[in-house]
Amino acid sequence: MSAAHMTVKKLAERWDCNVSVIYHQINQGNIAALQIGTAVRIPITAVEAFEASNTKNLESA
Numbered sequence: 001m002s003a004a005h006m007t008v009k010k011l012a013e014r015w016d017c018n019v020s021v022i023y024h025q026i027n028q029g030n031i032a033a034l035q036i037g038t039a040v041r042i043p044i045t046a047v048e049a050f051e052a053s054n055t056k057n058l059e060s061a
Contacts, residue, residue: 003044004043004044005034005041005042005043005044006041006042006044006047007039007040007041007042008022008023008026008040008042011042011047014047022042023040025050026040026042030050031046031047031050032046033046
């Protein structure tokens with residue numbers, strides 16, 4: 001069974017970036033996030049949608 005959400009830290013690890021990059025994308029409204037108290041969780045569907053819409057074919061660039 002896979003998780004429906006991931007932490008900011010796990011997403012930063014997935015994208016090999018700093019957690020501040022993830023928070024910036026959330027604050028800009030580019031990635032949907034769920035806040036429960038101080039915990040922030042990003043739906044896997046939002047991660048996949050963001051990746052799909054921001055993936056470019058670098059060979060044709």
